[in-house]
Amino acid sequence: MPQHHRQSHRNHPTPQVRRVLVRSLDDISLEQVPAPVPGDDELLVRTTVVGVCGSDTHAAAGHHPFIDLPYRPGHEAVGVVAAAGSGAEEDFTPCDRVVIEPNLYCGRCPQCLSGRYNICQELKVFGCQTPGAMTDLFTIPADRVHRVPDGMTDIEAALIEPLATPVHAVAKAGDLTGRSVAVLGAGPIGLLTLLAARHAGAVRIAVTDLLDGKRARAMRLGADAALDADAPDLVEQVHAALGGPVDVVFDCVSREQSMAQATALVTKGGHIVVVGVGAPGTTPIRLDLVQDREIRLEGTLMYTGEDYRTAMSLIASGAVDTTEIVTATYPLPDAAKAFAASVDPEQVKVLVTVDGP
Structure with a gap:
């Protein structure tokens, strides 16, 4: 290989992002992984806020019946679109604020065809059975996100999924x-x-x-x-x-x-x-x-898009006092502390904030 090619390669290393890895409640760390690239129908999203769910702490303790360890959490996520695949460019543009709806369904089974995709026969949950949003950047199908209503804060938007x-x-x-x-x-x-x-x-x-x-x-x-x-x-x-x-x-x-x-x-x-x-x-x-x-x-399991829209409306109306629900926030490097806080029964909702790599 010519010398200048080798030099060019050294000057353009593969971008890395931080991602939380949970092996147990006592073994939660940040791993460095290559930055994801969106597929045609996907969005690349920069995480801003992600919640720690009771399902997360149960999984970390080895008690969740449907989440295997180790896993990479983050299904209660708010973020900003960083890039859109070619099939999603008409619907989303960079800087759009979005909240994810993490149920990944097949679209083919009887439950999906009847509109009950929350109980899809092949259901996977983003951040439970797949790597999630407790990271700097993630990709997700564009049909699995909702725009955050104008005037709603990221903290309020982080409660849309839990409320749904x-x-x-x-x-x-x-x-x-x-x-x-x-x-x-x-x-x-x-x-x-x-x-x-x-x-x-x-x-x-x-x-x-x-x-x-x-x-x-x-x-x-x-x-x-x-x-x-x-x-x-x-x-x-x-x-x-x-x-x-x-x-x-x-x-x-x-x-x-x-x-x-x-x-x-x-x-x-x-x-x-x-x-x-x-x-x-x-x-x-x-x-x-x-x-x-x-x-x-x-x-009852999870929700559908209609439940998300109702939850958004309820939060936008001011009916949800976020100061009573959100009791602690931690930055991404302190994800282990966020999980430890979530186990404390006096806490309600613990959030992880992401400020970029």
């Missing part, structure tokens, strides 16, 4: 106008479920949690009652607070204790929506009560 899950769960329960609701668990999803249920018309809402601080936060966000999840007479307390058995229970904990509480709390002909990710394996449930009381028990 409760919005979808609330929609599963049907018309909540005038109905009573119990939300089990006052973590990020539980608190956002409280807000989504109120927005959907629920008139009486009780929230349960083990922690005083979480219950106080639920009250500040508009709960009618916030009760100790471990109280031996919890069912009686909820019924007293809401005027009887509740119409809908959203179980954002999804463990044996919470499912037993949900079954006892809900009215005959009522509805239990399982929102939280359950532990692998079997969970006992009183099927005799489910059958005898005609209780409807339903799971």
Whole structure:
């Protein structure tokens, strides 16, 4: 090779970006990888803010049934378009602010063809089963992003994805106008479920949690009652607070204790929506009560574009107090600290900010 060719090669090294690698809760590091290049129908996005989800911490602890270690997180992401592939140039231009919708679906299975692509038979989640957005730059299909509404901050936009899950769960329960609701668990999803249920018309809402601080936060966000999840007479307390058995229970904990509480709390002909990710394996449930009381028990997974649009509208209306939901932020090099903070039960939503390589 001529000398000047070798010199040129040395002067143009392959660009590198930082990306978070999670091997365990105690082994979270930054790796250096080649900067991605967008395909024809993809966008190259520069991350600005990305959330740490409960699914992330469960996965890092080795407890998530559908995420294998090691993995590269980041599915609650806001960013700025850096470049668009040839097939996406008409719809997006550099500097467009976007939020990702991370469900990567096949588009061919019966569920996708019916519009329920959130339960695609081949579903993968960006940042769970594929490398995610906890990095400087990432690529994603252009049809998997939404523009951030004008006037919405990056911090507010980072709550669109977390809020879309409760919005979808609330929609599963049907018309909540005038109905009573119990939300089990006052973590990020539980608190956002409280807000989504109120927005959907629920008139009486009780929230349960083990922690005083979480219950106080639920009250500040508009709960009618916030009760100790471990109280031996919890069912009686909820019924007293809401005027009887509740119409809908959203179980954002999804463990044996919470499912037993949900079954006892809900009215005959009522509805239990399982929102939280359950532990692998079997969970006992009183099927005799489910059958005898005609209780409807339903799971809910992620969201669709319609849920994203509802979540955006709800945030834009000012109904979501970000200061109550976002409790800590860390820069990308401190991603391990962000995960450690997210495990702290007193925290709600922890965000990672990215300022560029």
